[in-house]
Amino acid sequence: MGNLFKRLFKKQDPSFYESHDSKLEPSLGAKDLLGLGVGMVVGAAIFTLPGIVAADHSGPAVALSFIIGVIGAGLSAFAYAEASSVLPFAGSAFSWINVLFGEFFGWLTGWALLAEYFISVAFVASGWSAYVQGFLNSMGMKIPTAITSGFNPKTGGVVDLFAAFAVIVVGLLLSRGVDKVSQVENAIVVIKVLVVVLFIVVGFTAIHPSNYVPFIPAHQPGTSFGGFQGVMAGAAQIFLAYVGFDAIAANTAETKNPGKNMPIGIIGTLLIGTAFFVLVSLVLVGMFKYNVYANNAEPAAWALRKAGHYLTANLLSIVAIVGMFAALIGIHLASSRLIYSFGRDGLLPSFLGKVNKHHLPNNALTVVTVAAVLVASVFPFTFLSNLVSAGTLIAFIMVSLSIYALRPREGKDLPMPKFKMPLYPVLPFASAAFSGFIFYNLSIDAKLLMLGWFAIGILIYFLYGLRNSKMNQK
Template sequence: MFMSRLTDKMFRKEDPNVYESKDSHLVRSLKTKDFLALGVGTIVSTAIFTLPGVVAAQHAGPAVALSFLVAAIVAGIVAFAYAEMSSAMPFAGSAYSWINVVFGEFWGWIAGWALLAEYFIAVAFVASGLSANFQGLIAPLGFKLPGSLSGASTGSNGGLVDLFVVIIVIMVALLLSKGASQTARVENTLVVLKVLAVLTFIVIGFTAIKASNYTPFIPKYHPNPDGSAFGGWQGIYAGVSEIFLAYIGFDSIAANSAEAKNPGKTMPRGILGSLIIAVVLFVAVSLVLVGMFHYTNYANNAEPVGWALRNSGHAMVATIVQAVAVVGMFTALIGMMLAGSRLLYSFGRDGLLPKSLGQLKNNLPNRALLVLTIIGILLGAFFPFAFLAQLISAGTLIAFMFVSIGIYALRRREGKDLPNPKFKMPFYPVLPALGFLGSLGVFWGLDSQAKIYSLGWFVFGMIIYFAYGIRHSNATTRTHKK
């Protein structure tokens, strides 16, 4: 009897009308151009200035462009599923809310908890990277913080706290607390500047390409000293798992679907459009970068784009591009904090975390934003956590798998208790299965450390769910009232 009641609670599906009613207080102000800017701003971040060179040197050689294409194909298939889900269910919380409706509370919690790891760590990662690059830019001008204020407390440089991380995260939080529409105006302007900088690199770098640097395009396979693959299809595959982190930003668009105007049209256009723009830019940067200099020059190079420009006689352009890279990280931080706060709001809205997180102030989830800000500051300012980098991809890939197979459950309910969406995933039922298998394949390629940390995060999540969430969820409260 106890087990029966427990499983009934775990697998009960949320009524979509409940979400629609609760999210109705959020202002629907975001248009397609806002979602395009949000997606491009989050996806085309610091990764475009670093990953092409890093992955070329470590795994794929000139074939790094193929790694970006394969990763884009997997992300693109999942993006179709995201587009249909967000068109049918324009609720805050993206995959968490969708899976709660189509599969039940327990599976929704798993998907949402996976995404929460992405947002917590991504906010801290981006803020830390932005701080490091900003300090590098101002150092030649004579501005330098004391060592105790310029690095994390557990680092090797004697730092106590990264003051710039604290300032940056608070600045973005203050901007977001004013509302999505005001944030979108800032985001749109910064994204245009960033795309112009990337295009500048592509045009100028194209003049320095040497055809010999592309030969052989796919180097011969051999294992690296650390056991990872270099060359051949193995190297391309290893590159895909490392690169996939660059494409996960379109989830940040879906998390804000409760604030979209005409979500049936704006959400698919924003998700798919931003991904297409990102793919073109990533592949173009990769091809130009490995064409300018032999890929071996980018080994252990933290700023391959800037290095390539300086060593081809374009020092001033390199400085400008690096300055815009800082701006690019700022736009990514806006996207991650916007989406993360909406996810935390969704947990509080449903009672799986304290209900105060689901309360709105001036029709904005600013309490959830405050919690995300505090956690982002604690992680980014006090803890160096580069070893957790792939955990971001791990959590998101798990959510991607849920969303892909969730299309099958969604189709059975469209036109019944869920509306017929204006956008549907093509090539059904084949494409959802390919999205699941592709995400699983990329997840399998992550290193063992990332998988171990993911397991630890999920064990922690299960403790919270069974100790608090399952007893305080709104679905449980409604059942007891009956």
């Protein structure tokens, strides 16, 4: 038993990651990281979540949910920035926790991240599908329900072919190389930001102040709507919006000068994204009463069409359709690098940790694409939106706590960081506690999903990972 515990908590030597990740080509600069991050944050979430959260939880106070969410995410972003500066390895939190706490905790953290990435890819693809359908419907084209939504016997939905198509296209793009994709991503992000600004300006002219009253609706007992409970439930759900900087960190090994560029990409993404989220949320709930956005996966375009701004609505839909690919690219890229890291460490079959002659882990990319197609095409959009934050929060908690193990090793067996989390040792604990509180406010579905997901992950680790781990073969 003692030997088992020793193996579970054995820490990875950073030189192992340095030698293996050297096969990946560093090609991303600060601008590329901001493009990836903002492309994800100002992506499906900004065009979909504000309406859903307002209708289901917070009412007009949805902007408060985003502000509370960014406080928790911002604290974690400081921890991510320091960890990525010291440990520039593929796999982000999975690799960091392996080095700092041991393989078992690293695997659990990585497994939680994998759930987040898979569900995020499916969520964004489903949101993209909804915008395509809304755009086609506005032009008089009606697509059969059986092929336009996830499995739902009540509505006749069987499979979402649009979502599957989006995932496949992004997978093919990424197989050509990160540097080529980042150029496309940066161009899409610039266009998308301009259209978000256009929505804010045009939507502002259609605001009715009465829609903000009451700003925080009374709590409805037995539900997660209204009052402080509703605002916090909304903050828990919108953590999807902030997976952008986590996905940025997954690409550390392919970043030029990560000690400098990673903090810029992570913190810059958070600041830019939050400003847009708050403004879009306030405009959206000001245009129409919050309850009309229930189960609406394209609230921004819908609101513009309802207000008579058909040209702007169709422009937003077109840009959302193109722009959501930017979000898909970022998440898809991060999930493939995480699977590569599992294969690199021997915790999943080693072929996943191989790179091709172009220095790309396309074996991992193929597996991720197939799995994401299955999840995105089968599960309904609203179901996915309730589940996506759990894995993110677990990773935030672990990375925040990891600063206590990281700081004593800096300047000794690990490099000194170019960025340090401020107010140490208070802020790492505050960050972990905040994320823990948000996790407590998640829906029961999200908690049960993570419990089941962890059970599967622990089985895989003990039946395969522990036996094949390259660290334990030393």
